[in-house]
Amino acid sequence: MQVSFACTDHNMKAPRNGDDRHGKQNATSPNSGSAARARFRTVALIARSLGSFTHRHHISLKESTAKLTGMKYRNLGKSGLRVSCLGLGTWVTFGGQISDEVAERLMTIAYESGVNLFDTAEVYSAGKAEIILGNIIKKKCWRRSSLVITTKLYWGGKAETERGLSRKHIIEGLKGSLQRLQLEYVDVVFANRPDNNTPMEEIVRAMTYVINQGMAMYWGTSRWTAMEIMEAYSVARQFNMIPPVCEQAEYHFFQRDKVEVQLPELYHKIGVGVVSWSPLACGIITGKYENGVPESSRASMKSYQWLKDKIVSEDGRKQQAKLKELAHIAEKLSCTLPQLAVAWCLRNEGVSSVLLGTSNPEQLTENLGAIQVLPKITSDVASDIDHILGNRPHSKRDVRS
Template identity: 35%
Template sequence: MVNYRYLGNSGFKVSEITYGNWVTHASQVGDDAAIATVHKALDLGITTFDTADTYANTAAEVVLAKALKGQPREQLEIFTKVYWPIGRMGPNDQGLSRKHIFDGINGSLRRLEVDYVDLYQAHRYDYETPLEETMQAFADIVRQGKALYIGVSEWTAEQLREGHALSKQLGFQLVSNQPQYSALWRVIEEKVIPTSQELGISQIVWSPLAQGVLTGKYLPGQPVPAGSRATDEKSGANFIKRFLRDEVLEAVQKLAPIADEAGITVPQLALAWVLHNPNIAAALVGASRPEQLEDTVKASDIVLEQAAYDAVNAALAGVSVTDPEETYKVSPKGRPA
């Protein structure tokens, strides 16, 4: 079963293995398979589900609502996000203006068929909207009971500090950041994590398996498996390309003996490596088939020995990305004209 961790300095607990439906629901797999996978997640003890209005152009929220129908609302933690356009491209259909945030939360609540979400997240930082406007809108959403907590995604250390200060002034908690993080992508370690620890902000990390590369299924010198995420543009193929170089894949193959010695699988090793960091509240995992979750959720019960953690670092030294400047390249500097 899945263990729980507190989100930031709040009293709110989340599944440390959280189900995310970025590239699966209404995109890579059909509704029936997606619903069956969510039901399997529930059976395995996952109660925290992360989505976004932009995933599959709102359809991912609709599918998640179908999958969770009939489940006691008080036993679920439902997260969604706002920032990107969702089909339209009017002047206010992207970013973190008050208008777009309120349009976003109202649309998400309608599609998710709930009265509130547990966590509402800024999907990126908006350089065109005053941060005061953004944080005031989030404060009002919390006061109206439409969201219980506020988080962000892919904010820099400086942005987190500014947002945290405003949230305190406005009387609500900024509890989380959702960055990419894995043993191959470690750019948050130098600045974002220390700042977050100081401020009481947790990380909910996406791509903890580096888009599947850290499962070990992609082999150096061989074509990628047919039907895998690496061949599907809708399922993150652009994100995975940076990890499909032979030198990376050769390094990943060194993880198998480390996992064998620990008595676990390579995916479990990669997830346990992420959860070894106490600032990580949850690792987001997806699945296209129910049985895929059975292996990954077992990582929640693994306490990785320091020797194994260090061995992973040594195996991937030279191919893992650690440059903190990468954290400044994620959010668009402006909206489309």
């Protein structure tokens, strides 16, 4: 058994029984210091008799693991907010491809697996995703303090004033999101894509305002370039406002440059982290498009013609060939190809969390298993993956071994 004691001058000289006169006498008495040291030596001797007299050990703030679920937690960028390394996104699925019952089941599986980050946006299913997410949180009676809820602003409605990143839409749009979510605040509000029609100072001031008003805890960017993020940071510092803490960026086997080249410098210099999305490249990395586009897949939908065109293109066929080779690595590691893809994203040192998008519980459970695969991706395995992909950016990058 280990016992540690903290002994300060204040504790040594504190008056007894609330009598200030004793305190004054002790403070002026030449024997008070030696008496205090004697008391400390006595405490130390007792501690040694019980066990080791050691300093307290603290868990690293960079990453910690939940004992019950195995979920890993990281800081959101260099802020103090702790987020699960895997989060659940609601794009397409909530209010769209799946029923409310399935959505509740997905959130329950995620939450019970240690996921605390749930991401949505005002544009997802025209606001229905936020409504469903809020209804589930209310029904499950989860502690609000145990959740990290994020939403994104830009596309709010059809009117000219209901979209963009003007001060008007940031404030009104966030109020609308909070109403749909049935929450008093969100943990992070993202500016979804840069707005060339709005001055950067106006965007930063509006984000600072909603944070100061208690409508959000932090703000971040989504699909911004490194230069735009740096401009927002510079404006915030110039006018003593609040800078963004992270960027939402697409990151997977076939999309690497931004997260591995552009953003690491921002992470180390100004603390902006990454919440990555689409780790399976809209389902391309699952392997289901190996022999074409199945009728039941997302790429078969009219609104996803762009995805179908991408899959059947020459580059798409080359990607499928590379995925076959990567499947052999996954087999050697005793995991699935999607698990390998998600774990590979998690290996990047600047990635705070990877958002999972799934339409059924089986897929979610499988993808959550990527946490167990992460330690298996050694430097040699990573090199083999880079060799197959042939697209490693020519830049130094920090990774988790």
